[in-house]
Every structure is written in C-alpha cells, then in structure tokens.
Amino acid sequence: xxxxxxxxxxxxxxxxxxxxxxxxxxxxxxxxxxxxxxxxxxxxxxxxxxxxxxxxxxxxxxxxxxxxxxxxxxxxxxxxxxxxxxxxxxxxxxxxxxxxxxxxxxxxxxxxxxxxxxxxxxxxxxxxxxxxxxxxxxxxxxxxxxxxxxxxxxxxxxxxxxxxxxxxxxxxxxxxxxxxxxxxxxxxxxxxxxxxxxxxxxxxx
Numbered sequence: 084x085x086x087x088x089x090x091x092x093x094x095x096x097x098x099x100x101x102x103x104x105x106x107x108x109x110x111x112x113x114x115x116x117x118x119x120x121x122x123x124x125x126x127x128x129x130x131x132x133x134x135x136x137x138x139x140x141x142x143x144x145x146x147x148x149x150x151x152x153x154x155x156x157x158x159x160x161x162x163x164x165x166x167x168x169x170x171x172x173x174x175x176x177x178x179x180x181x182x183x184x185x186x187x188x189x190x191x192x193x194x195x196x197x198x199x200x201x202x203x204x205x206x207x208x209x210x211x212x213x214x215x216x217x218x219x220x221x222x223x224x225x226x227x228x229x230x231x232x233x234x235x236x237x238x239x240x241x242x243x244x245x246x247x248x249x250x251x252x253x254x255x256x257x258x259x260x261x262x263x264x265x266x267x268x269x270x271x272x273x274x275x276x277x278x279x280x281x282x283x284x285x286x287x288x
Contacts, residue, residue, distance in 0.1 A: 143255055143285045143286065144286045145170060145181075145249060145258045145284050145286070146284055146285065146287075147181070149283060149284050150168055150181070150284070151190075152283075153168070153280045154184040156280055157260075157276060157277070157280055158186050161264075161268055161272065162264065162268060163262040163264055163268075163273075164186050164239050164240060165184065165185055165235065165236055165239050165241055165261075165263040166182075166184045166263075167180060167183050167235075167260070167261040167262075168181055168182040168183075168249075168258065169199075169259040171258055172201075172257075173256055176200055177200070177201065178198065178200060178201045179196065179197065179198050179199075180194055180195060180196070180197045180198075182195065183195060183235060185239055191235065194231065194235055199231060199232050200230075205229050207229065208230075215246060215247070215248040215256060216248070216254070217253050218248065220245055220251075220274045220278070221246055222245035222246075222270055222273075222274070223244070224242060224243055225241055226242065232261070236261075239263070240265050241264065242264070242265055243263065243264045243265070243268070244261055244264075245261070245262050245273055245274065245277060246260070247259070247260050247277040247280075247281045249281040250285050251282055258281070260277060262277060
C-alpha cells in the first residue's frame, strides 16, 4: 500500500469515527458491517449453498403415515420391546426422536421431538453412526444409555439393540430406526425385517 492509499484509508477511518458520536450511530455502523459481511459471504459461497439446497431436495423423505405400521411390524416379526424412529440431518448433526413405542404401552408422546444429536462424545455411538452411514445394521448389548432415548430403552428392560438407517441404502441417511430387546434376538431375521421397515418408511416419488 503506497502513501496515497494509506492516507485515504486513514481518512476513511477518521470519517467513520467522527460519524460514530452516539450509541445509535455505532449500532448502525455495526449493523451495516454485519450485513455487508453476510452479503459477501452469500455471494462468494452461492455455488456451495445452491448445491446443498439442490442435494437436500433430492434426498428421500420419511412418510410419517407409515410409522405406526412400521412399529407394529417390528413388534410382531421380531418380538422387540421398544421401537424408536428418528429423523436425521447429518449436515446439522441432528437426530430427532419423532416416534417412541413400547410393545405394551403404545406410543410414548412425551419423548417425541427430542434431538439426541447424531455424533456425540460417546465413541460407541459414533462408531454405530459411521456404520449406519455405510448401510450396515449395528447390533449389540445395550447396558449404558447414550441419550434420553437410551434411558427410555433401559427403563423398558432393554438389554440389546439394533439400528438401521432409513432408507437402508448407504449415503441416503435421512432417518433411523432403533429396536430393542431384553435379550439377543434372531439377528439374521431381525436385520431382514429392519431393512424392510426402513425402506417402507420412505415416501414414494
């Protein structure tokens, strides 16, 4: 920067400082600065933002009209004690519990709407999430709650769980189904039913 540019920059700063002689004017200057930054950020990243928007429109959606039928099928076919259905947004790290069912008590509305997050500070949870994203169905003993949903499972006597992404295909992780049992079930059969139910929840185009 040469002397002329330095002088112009100094004059500009002094002009702003002379203008800001009241709290209101300071607020106006700060607001204009923030708006200018936001506008610049949107302009320079518009390609990324448009791409993310278009990708979100192409992702499948869960069909909430099928939730009750999905839970009923899992209870009948696998003998599960609890069934939970979540909506998932990996970009925002959101995993919201939208349905919680027990085999004998039906829908547990008091738990619905809780965001238990996708990735947490628990390594076991995060390992399962990676498997879900890869299209796998992680199953195993469940003796320690990982979230509010986990406290619900434990309260129902659950000691074994399986999770599946919805849809079951990898790279389209928009939902999750968790089923819990008091003991290890027939895993081959239970995984097959979970896959069917996971794909059944996707809205048709």
